[in-house]
């Protein structure tokens with residue numbers, strides 16, 4: 001017999017969003033987290049993330065369009081501003097594909113030349129002859145605030161949050177999902193595993209082999225003079241540099257690439273050479289930003305080969321591995337999809 005309808009393992013942004021939707025549907029939910037909401041060891045910490053509709057393929061544009069009203073719904077329920085529209089700029093490789101995908105989904109955008117960018121966004125400086133795509137729905141997500149907000153609304157709707165508890169093992173037994181911690185065993189009709197960079201090793205003994213690689217990325221923060229800039233992503237064939245306003249901290253910037261696999265429990269050091277590369281790019285694109293980054297930190301990516309998300313069900317186990325460095329913007333939508341997978345056969 002089950003102790004609970006659904007156990008969600010891992011209360012990062014995806015687990016918290018899943019618990020919110022499950023609790024809204026009336027399911028009995030326990031959300032188990034090894035650390036505490038807001039902790040810096042996984043993928044969801046820090047004050048800011050980019051929200052953008054701009055993707056090079058229509059399905060991702062459509063997903064972002066579907067996520068946007070859900071963010072507004074969450075804001076209304078939590079009584080907090082979580083997304084601030086600042087507009088988004090994409091430059092570099094693949095602008096044509098982005099324009100086509102946005103057009104296919106009926107999303108508005110403009111193509112701006114270098115001079116138009118400089119006059120509209122005085123803090124941004126593009127190389128000679130370079131164009132950018134401006135999408136007005138681009139926004140900054142108040143990431144840390146959103147994470148706390150999701151945990152708060154999930155609890156307000158009846159989800160039970162258990163922090164400081166590591167699930168040591170989760171597997172299907174007798175049609176139920178059985179979770180073991182250091183001092184307890186919990187039987188759930190369904191377990192949703194949203195354990196980010198730890199999901200692969202946690203699930204392996206149950207026979208679920210996730211095609212994910214965990215990497216540790218370094219991001220840097222720099223002061224910025226003038227008004228808040230739009231978000232900026234400069235795409236290249238092997239990744240991208242990006243920058244976004246980070247409330248109270250100036251600019252946050254990093255490089256989207258995912259190269260070295262790590263054990264998520266080790267190697268937490270900032271990559272100082274990467275900080276220098278990021279600062280050099282910032283100095284070119286934001287000449288008014290202080291050239292030196294004043295702070296840097298790391299964050300985990302959980303990567304799939306095509307940067308797609310894994311949302312699937314294996315008997316009583318639902319897997320939500322949704323990162324590849326671009327999942328945050330979809331969190332309320334991914335939470336809804338995972339909750340639907342989990343609730344499929346609940347009474």
Ligand SMILES: Cc1cc2nc3c(=O)[nH]c(=O)nc-3n(C[C@H](O)[C@H](O)[C@H](O)COP(=O)(O)OP(=O)(O)OC[C@H]3O[C@@H](n4cnc5c(N)ncnc54)[C@H](O)[C@@H]3O)c2cc1C
Pocket residue numbers: 009010011012013014015032033034035041042043044045048049050051165166167168194195196197198199202217218219254298299300301320321322323324325326327328329330
């Ligand atoms: C540097 C960086 C920049 C990013 N920028 C953007 C951006 O601009 N826009 C965007 O949309 N996305 C962005 N992302 C991606 C986004 O942040 C992630 O997609 C998202 O945070 C993933 O959340 P998660 O809940 O899957 O993982 P996590 O936040 O890592 O949550 C997993 C949770 O599971 C817990 N856990 C693990 N194992 C166990 C266990 N055995 N028992 C109990 N609990 C466990 C962990 O402690 C953790 O809290 C960025 C990511 C990084 C790293």
